[in-house]
Amino acid sequence: MISTNQMEIADETIDLTQISLRPLNLSDLDDLMVWTTDEKVAKFCSWEPYTSKEEGINFIQNIATKFAWCRAIYLNDRAIGCISLTSNSEHDKTREKSAELGYVVGSKYWGKGIATQVVKQAVKDGFSELTQLMRVEALVDVENVGSQRVLEKAGFQREGILRKYIFLKGKGRDMVIFSFLSSDPHL
Numbered sequence: 001m002i003s004t005n006q007m008e009i010a011d012e013t014i015d016l017t018q019i020s021l022r023p024l025n026l027s028d029l030d031d032l033m034v035w036t037t038d039e040k041v042a043k044f045c046s047w048e049p050y051t052s053k054e055e056g057i058n059f060i061q062n063i064a065t066k067f068a069w070c071r072a073i074y075l076n077d078r079a080i081g082c083i084s085l086t087s088n089s090e091h092d093k094t095r096e097k098s099a100e101l102g103y104v105v106g107s108k109y110w111g112k113g114i115a116t117q118v119v120k121q122a123v124k125d126g127f128s129e130l131t132q133l134m135r136v137e138a139l140v141d142v143e144n145v146g147s148q149r150v151l152e153k154a155g156f157q158r159e160g161i162l163r164k165y166i167f168l169k170g171k172g173r174d175m176v177i178f179s180f181l182s183s184d185p186h187l
């Protein structure tokens with residue numbers, strides 16, 4: 001029998017109570033290399049698929065540590081993805097009360113409700129741990145419909161489309177901007 005916290009998709013069952021967020025560390029390297037080397041995962045991300053473990057080590061030691069908040073997404077004891085909040089104030093002091101949300105889930109685990117659950121948790125933890133935070137925003141490629149659905153399900157407000165907002169992987173990209181404010185009701 002499947003509990004309300006479980007979803008059976010294809011031939012695999014994921015118990016969402018087994019999902020947790022924990023700091024990322026070097027012992028997660030092999031797990032991290034699974035999703036960072038995957039072209040499907042990198043398609044809408046600013047990075048190219050990794051080709052060496054050195055890039056993974058660099059991410060854990062020098063990139064993840066610079067985020068305002070960053071957690072590995074664990075299923076039991078495997079790091080199957082990552083979620084982060086990046087401060088928007090580095091180049092603009094007026095944006096110090098906002099942060100940008102980013103997340104990836106290993107493709108083997110897509111479509112099981114994991115991103116929706118961890119986005120809700122990240123919003124909750126972000127507002128409670130980063131006390132100055134007023135706004136969490138997310139920018140999503142118009143073609144990345146899965147990610148837009150995640151944000152809608154997690155209670156984010158769709159604010160509009162930023163036309164050709166970024167140039168990524170050889171193409172100008174229209175981006176949908178979403179936000180969640182500290183005053184918005186948490187789901």
Ligand SMILES: CC(C)(COP(=O)(O)OP(=O)(O)OC[C@H]1O[C@@H](n2cnc3c(N)ncnc32)[C@H](O)[C@@H]1OP(=O)(O)O)[C@@H](O)C(=O)NCCC(=O)NCCS
Pocket residue numbers: 040041042044045102103104105106109110111112113114115116117139140141144145146147149150153
């Ligand atoms: C986008 C991503 C995080 C979604 O993760 P996920 O764990 O599969 O998402 P969920 O299972 O919580 O899905 C939430 C909803 O989105 C829908 N969805 C997910 N992927 C989808 C896709 N490719 N196309 C259409 N709908 C999709 C699900 O069906 C679900 O909607 P429903 O409950 O109405 O059926 C995952 O595909 C990913 O890591 N992609 C690569 C990295 C990336 O794009 N990150 C976001 C950058 S902005």
